[in-house]
Amino acid sequence: MQDDSKKKRETLSEAAYQAIKRDITQGKLRPGDVLGEERLCEELAVSRTPIRAALQRLVYEGLAQTDDNKSVRVLQVTQEDIVQITQVRRELETLAVRLLKDKLTPEGIRRLRHLCDEEKRLAAVETADYLALIDRDYDLHVALAELTGNQFLLDTMKRMKTKSSQFLVLSGTMKKYGITGVGEHEEIIGFLESGQYDYAEVAIRNHINAICDRILE
Amino acid sequence: MQDDSKKKRETLSEAAYQAIKRDITQGKLRPGDVLGEERLCEELAVSRTPIRAALQRLVYEGLAQTDDNKSVRVLQVTQEDIVQITQVRRELETLAVRLLKDKLTPEGIRRLRHLCDEEKRLAAVETADYLALIDRDYDLHVALAELTGNQFLLDTMKRMKTKSSQFLVLSGTMKKYGITGVGEHEEIIGFLESGQYDYAEVAIRNHINAICDRILE
DNA sequence: CTCTCGAAAAATGTATACAATATCAAAAAT
DNA sequence: ATTTTTGATATTGTATACATTTTTCGAGAG
DSSP states (O other): OOOTTSOOOOOHHHHHHHHHHHHHHTTSSOTTOBOOHHHHHHHHTOOHHHHHHHHHHHHHHTSEEOOTTSOOEEOOOOHHHHHHHHHHHHHHHHHHHHHHTTTOOHHHHHHHHHHHHHHHHHHHSTTOOHHHHHHHHHHHHHHHHHTTTOHHHHHHHHHHHHHHHHHHHHHOHHHHHHHHHHHHHHHHHHHHHTTOHHHHHHHHHHHHHHHHHHHHO | OOOTTSOOOOOHHHHHHHHHHHHHHTTSSOTTOBOOHHHHHHHHTOOHHHHHHHHHHHHHHTSEEOOTTSOOEEOOOOHHHHHHHHHHHHHHHHHHHHHHTTTOOHHHHHHHHHHHHHHHHHHHSTTOOHHHHHHHHHHHHHHHHHHTTOHHHHHHHHHHHHHHHHHHHHHOHHHHHHHHHHHHHHHHHHHHHTTOHHHHHHHHHHHHHHHHHHHHO
C-alpha cells in the first residue's frame, strides 16, 4: 500500500533501513541477534534518530521484533511461518496470473522474459551466486504482482517474498533447488507468452506447492 | 506479521498512533488533510519524536502518504483501491474459511457467534451507531483470520479491513447497507456452527462479491 | 498583467541531551 | 550453594536544538 513510486531524496533513515534489511535478508544478521541502537549508530555512522526509524520499519515489516520494551531483535523465521505465508501465496500468486489475463502487455511480457533469462543466466554458472539468485526470484514474483496493476497485491507480495528471501538464505534451500525453481519460472513465463493463462495458473500453483514441499524437507 | 500479542507498556508513540489512526478511520481527518508534526504536537501534547514515529507507521500501514519529502497527508481512498483490496479479500477470506475446517474449536465458534450477535444488536437499533458497526465488522473478519492460526493471514486481514473501514465511513456505504451485511455474516457463522464449511465458503465469497457491488454503486 | 527569481518563513531530517526503564553482577541473606 | 536484593550500567523513550529542505510570497523583469 505504501508507494515506492514517489521518489524521495535518499535520506539517512532510508539508507539505514536498506543496509540493515540487506544484512538480515542476506543472513549476516541472524535470527535472535540484537539490533542495538548505539552499535548500529557506530556501524553506519549516523545518530540514533534514523536508526530508530529504520528499526521501526523493520519491525512493522516483520523482519524484526520487540517484545515488551526491550531491545529489537532479528525475528525468527520458522518453517511454520513459511508454511503459513505459502498458504497465502498459493492464493495470491494464482490470483495474480488470473488478473494478468486482462492486463499483460507485450511490454510486460518482455519484462518478465528478461527477468527470467537473467535468472537462468545466474543459475547456469558453475558456482552460482545464490544471494543474487534469491534477489532475481524476488524480482520476478514482485514483477508478476506489479503487472496486475493491483497495488495492494503488490505490497503484499513484497512482504511475502521479503520474508521468504530471509528463509531461503538461512535454510540453504535455494542452494539445493535453485535450478529446479528457475525451470518452473521458465514454464510459467512460457505459458504467459503464449497466452495460455489457464496453464500458467496451474503451473504457478504447482510451483508454489513445490516450494512448500522443498521447505518442509 | 508484527505481533500485537506481546504487551508493551503504553508508550507516547503508541498512543499518538492510536489517536491519529482513529481520527482517520472515523473520518475526522479526511483524505488530503496534512498531518503537520507541530500541529499534532500541540493537539496531543507530546514532542515531535513520538508523533514522527506514529506518522511513519501510518504511512507504512497505507493510511497516510508522503510524496517526495514534503508533508505527510491522509491518503486518498479511491473506489479503485477498494476494488483492488476486494480482489485480494475474495481469495483470502475464502482461504480463511477453508483453513478453519481443521482449526475451529467450540471456543472459537462461541467467539464468532458472540461478535455476530453484538453486531446484530447494534444494527437493530433505530438510529444505529455506524462507526461502532464498522468496528464490529472489523472485529468479526479479523477474528475469522485469527482463528485460522495463520499469523500472516491475520496481519494481512487487518491491513485490508483497516483500509476498508476508512472507506466505509467516508462513503456512507455502511449506513445504506449495514443491515444487509449483518445478515450475510449471520449466514456465514451459521454454516460454520453446523460444520458446513463448503457452504460457508460459498457464503463468504458471495458476501465479498456483494460488498464489492455495493461499493461500485 | 504574468512570470521568474530569490529571500524569508515554515516544515521536515538529523543530532544530541535528558528521563525512564531494563539488564546485569556483586553482595547479602537464607 | 542458592536465592534475593540492590545499585551500577546499559539501553530505550522522549524532548529539544540544530541543519537542511520545502514552501511561500513579494519584488522586479519582461
